[in-house]
Amino acid sequence: MKLTLKADKKYSICTCGLSQTMPYCDNTHREYNAEKNTEYKSLKITPDKDTSIEVTCSRWKSVKKNSI
Numbered sequence: 001m002k003l004t005l006k007a008d009k010k011y012s013i014c015t016c017g018l019s020q021t022m023p024y025c026d027n028t029h030r031e032y033n034a035e036k037n038t039e040y041k042s043l044k045i046t047p048d049k050d051t052s053i054e055v056t057c058s059r060w061k062s063v064k065k066n067s068i
């Protein structure tokens with residue numbers, strides 16, 4: 001997934017695959033971690049200049065939305 005990022009803005013990228021605002025974290029991982037005893041947390045990115053990046057995560061496609 002290609003993202004266009006603004007300089008000095010903090011982004012939180014979902015790594016658990018459960019966010020309703022993909023690819024951005026909406027803190028759904030907290031509930032999942034509490035229930036499943038896992039330690040997912042978002043990947044934080046703060047670019048120092050406007051840029052575009054490509055991101056992907058194996059969890060995005062493998063996790064089922066109803067697995068909480």
Ligand code: FES
Nearest residue numbers: 014015016025028
């Ligand atoms: S909702 Fe997936 S890491 Fe936060």
